[in-house]
Amino acid sequence: MSPIITGLLLTVGVSVFVMTMAGRIGALLAMKPENRLDRIPQRALALLKFGLGQKRMVDPEERTAGLMHVFIFAAFMVLALRTIMMFVMGFSETALEVLTNLQAPFWAEHPGLLLVYKLYLLAKDGVAALAVLGSAYFVWLRGSVKPDRLSPSWEAFLILGFITGLMVTEFMFGGSHMVPREQTMPLATGNFVWWEPVTSVFGMVMRPMGYPVAHALGLAGFWIHLAIILAFLNFLPVGKHFHVITGLPNVFFQRLAPKDDPRTTQSAKLSTPNLEKEEFGAATIKDLTWKQGLDLYSCTECGRCQTHCPTYITGKPLTHKGVNQDLKHWVWDHQMWVEEGRGPSGIVEPLPEIIGSALKAETVWACTSCGWCETACPVFIENVPRLIDMRRYQVQVKAEFPPEIQRVFEGMERQGNPWGLGQDRRDEWAEDLALPTWGDGGGPYEYLFFVGCAGSYDDKQKKVSRALVKILREAGVSFATLSKQEMCNGDSARRMGNEYLYQTLAKTNVETWNAMGVKAVITQCPHCFNTIKNEYPEFGGEYQVINHTQLINQLLKEKRIKLSQVMNQKLTYHDPCYLGRHNGVYDAPREVLQAIPGLEVVEMQRSKREGFCCGAGGGRMWMEEHIGTRINHNRVNEVALTLKHAEDPSTPYPDATDKKKPGMVGDYKEPGGKGVVAVACPFCSTMLNDAVNDTGREQSIKVKDITELVADAMEVRQGAGTVAPGSAVSAKPE
Incomplete structure (x- = not known):
């Protein structure tokens, strides 16, 4: 062989590589430390x-x-x-x-x-x-x-x-x-x-x-x-x-799950910026962290993030693959600007804002934070936090956001709930139930039942709150509510970019609950569940948090409640993103449904880990959908097709992951079969109810929370609910 030719090849090849990489690394190091x-x-x-x-x-x-x-x-x-x-x-x-x-x-x-x-x-x-x-x-x-x-x-x-x-x-x-x-x-x-x-x-x-x-x-x-x-x-x-170079480091530097619970995923928790240091989100590329920059370098355009992405499937101006490529190529095209501050003209000038130069505003606001992109990505690219950081800047610095969420922010600020309804009406749902209130001199209580804003104010969800009280009393669970003292947990504010409002609510809640000695919390909303379980610890709020489906499942296993009412109907279950994908709770809801006599439970193709979003997450519950198909319509179309196929197996049932056109199960326009779609989230309940009505299926498909189904099927014993405060055995999560 030839040492001269080998040396020449090696010298030229490595030298060019080092020069290219120097620019790439320089741009990365110019981004925020983390x-x-x-x-x-x-x-x-x-x-x-x-x-x-x-x-x-x-x-x-x-x-x-x-x-x-x-x-x-x-x-x-x-x-x-x-x-x-x-x-x-x-x-x-x-x-x-x-x-x-x-x-x-x-x-x-x-x-x-x-x-x-x-x-x-x-x-x-x-x-x-x-x-x-x-x-x-x-x-x-x-x-x-x-x-x-x-x-x-x-x-x-x-x-x-x-x-x-x-x-x-x-x-x-x-x-x-x-x-x-x-x-x-x-x-x-x-x-x-x-x-x-x-x-x-x-x-x-x-x-x-x-x-x-x-x-x-x-x-x-x-x-x-x-x-x-x-x-x-x-x-x-x-x-x-x-990604051949950056993929393995990106996996090593991934965002780790917030707790030791193996079911909790990396996507469950957002970062907590220091507002006192004026960390108000990402305005320019240099406001991204070096890890977020490494994410851009690591995207190989495999498109796995699109397969069940609700925005992509329904024609919204957002694909996470596209966002990664747009940002990456903007960095590469303006490397010296990012690294040294010298713009295209050669003089030092401020970097332009990301929105307007690399991305459009509607792209940033389209995300439902369902987490599919992060679940599917082989190299653990963190798409959602980056978009939330951009929202934070738009809301807290520029005050530019979809106009319909202004009243949501005002409602949370003034009345402690996104509807803006009076705080004095927070416990109207339970006026005739004589519920104990934490700190009323009774107790000690085992659980704080955090009812949540939807459970307190939304007419349909009030029924779920009452059904859950019926179950808890039947099982003898020791619990109390905060009554009029309860305030929003802040999830929607955080995911819509109003970090200041979120932190205000979170700190107030944690301070109140800790002063009261709260140790364990029951929630009926996955958004409340995720926020209190995974994000409140940042503010000193360390609680045992249990979702209502987990609690009901445990009560059934301990035979503290008995289901005897037969329900002869077909049912399919919709996984809430913040219960399933973000926190890994898939089995408890299904085990509860399977325990109800007579129910025939059929799975949708897009279920469990591959579940399809209802469209309400990431604050989208409070925003209008003006582009493409409505996400909740796509999901209800699949519900209808699933129930129809269960009735008549000859009904065509396309593959939800079809390589040529994924999501075709959401294109079904026929009336569909009769049955129930079970939910475990107030946002999902609202979105799917609206979609059932919008698509003219209100006579054939009913939307029911798992709690309502259990309460209807439950055998109520005489004298139920007379357990002395504090004497009930703990109901542990699955």
């Missing part, structure tokens, strides 16, 4: 599981494609060492002789090392062959199937060509060294060795060509391999395959 070096053991475990282990790549909705990606990833990990060997061979004839000739004296002196090397070569051959298979699959997928989630890209085909080229040239190089100078060995066996089976096949094919031709092909394979490696290396920081 501590992502806490809980190192947990981060290392996540890196092993999701980075090196590629666990998310083989999620059910993309298992085949994910497996093919695993093949390619494994090949890169294993062949990295082989590539280093090849560069060393380019500099050293001795290394070339030792690494290509296993009959060399060196190996005779080190038989143990020889066995290890043979096993490595066997692994190298296997994963390289699988990588070729994976590349062929992706060429077919992109060229023939053309899935909706994958944008047309010449770059993808170039990279697949690079990958295949690397594998084939390695086989060519190795195979050429299996062709002897003299044709003295039988063709069928002379070139085959167990430790390089695929390379042996290449050697057998090359042998009839003769040594000179085989040697020339091997030499060409060697130099082409090195050239591809260096070309590939320099192409990574300028294209969508930058």
Whole structure:
């Protein structure tokens, strides 16, 4: 080989790469600092599981494609060492002789090392062959199937060509060294060795060509391999395959779940800015944190975030893949501006605001914060917090936001609820129930029943509150409410960007509850549940928080309530995003429904982890939908199709994850079957009720909270609810 050519290739290739990376890293370091070096053991475990282990790549909705990606990833990990060997061979004839000739004296002196090397070569051959298979699959997928989630890209085909080229040239190089100078060995066996089976096949094919031709092909394979490696290396920081470099670090630096509860996901908790230090959100690119910048670099446009994204499926101006690409390319196009403050004119000038330069306002406000994008992303890109940071700036600094949420903010500020109804009416729903009030001299009480704004003011949800009281009393659970003292938990304010209002409400609630000695809280709203459980600890609010479906399920298991009323009807269950996807509570609601006699529970295709949003999260409950199909209509269409298919299996039932057009189950326009859609969230209840009415299905589909169904089916014993305060056994979450 040639040390001069090898050195020249390496010097040029690495120098260009370093210059490109210097700009990329410089822009990253110009962004806000953020501590992502806490809980190192947990981060290392996540890196092993999701980075090196590629666990998310083989999620059910993309298992085949994910497996093919695993093949390619494994090949890169294993062949990295082989590539280093090849560069060393380019500099050293001795290394070339030792690494290509296993009959060399060196190996005779080190038989143990020889066995290890043979096993490595066997692994190298296997994963390289699988990588070729994976590349062929992706060429077919992109060229023939053309899935909706994958944008047309010449770059993808170039990279697949690079990958295949690397594998084939390695086989060519190795195979050429299996062709002897003299044709003295039988063709069928002379070139085959167990430790390089695929390379042996290449050697057998090359042998009839003769040594000179085989040697020339091997030499060409060697130099082409090195050239591809260096070309590939320099192409990574300028294209969508930058994740090859940044993906593993991004997994390591991921946002960790707020508590030790393994069901709670990373997306459950937003950051808490220091308002006293005037951290009012993200105005420009430099207001993003370096981790948010690393997220942009790590997006490979795989489109998994789109598969069940409610905004994408219903035609809103938001895809998280698109946001990542728009922001990334803006950074790359204005790298010096971000890093040094010098604008396109060459003089120092302020950076433009993100909204207006890189993104449109309607894009930022479209998100429902359902969390699907973060659940699906193989490299843990944190899309939602970045959009919320942009909202924070728009609300707290510019006062520019959808006009309909002004009254929501005012209602929370003045009356402690988003409807703006009088605080003195907060307990009207329970006027005839004689409920104990925390701090009234009774107790001690085991649970604070946090009714929530919807449970206190919304006419439909008031029925759910009363049904839950009926269940708690029947089971003898010791609880009390705050009556008129209860205030909004602040979830909607935070997710609509009004962080100041959220923190005011959160601090007030925590201070009040801690002074009262509250230790455990029951909620009937997943948004309340998520906020109090995962976000209140930032303000000193450490409580055992249990959702009403978890509590009811536990009461059933302990036989403290009995369901005897038979309900002969079909039912499907809609997973609330903030109960299911954000907090991993999937089983408790289903176990409760299955315990109701006579109910036939049928699952929607988009359920559990892949559940489809109702459209109300992220503060969208209070905003109008002016673009595309209404999200709640799409979901109710699926409800109708599910119930219809349960009645008549011959009804066409398209795949919700169809590669060409995902979400087709939400396009169903027929009346559908009869039955119930069960919910466990007041926002979901409102949205699905509205959609049932809007689509003319009010006679066939009823929306019921799980609590109402349980209360209707429950057998009430005489004397229920007479348990002495504090004497009830704790009901623990599932």
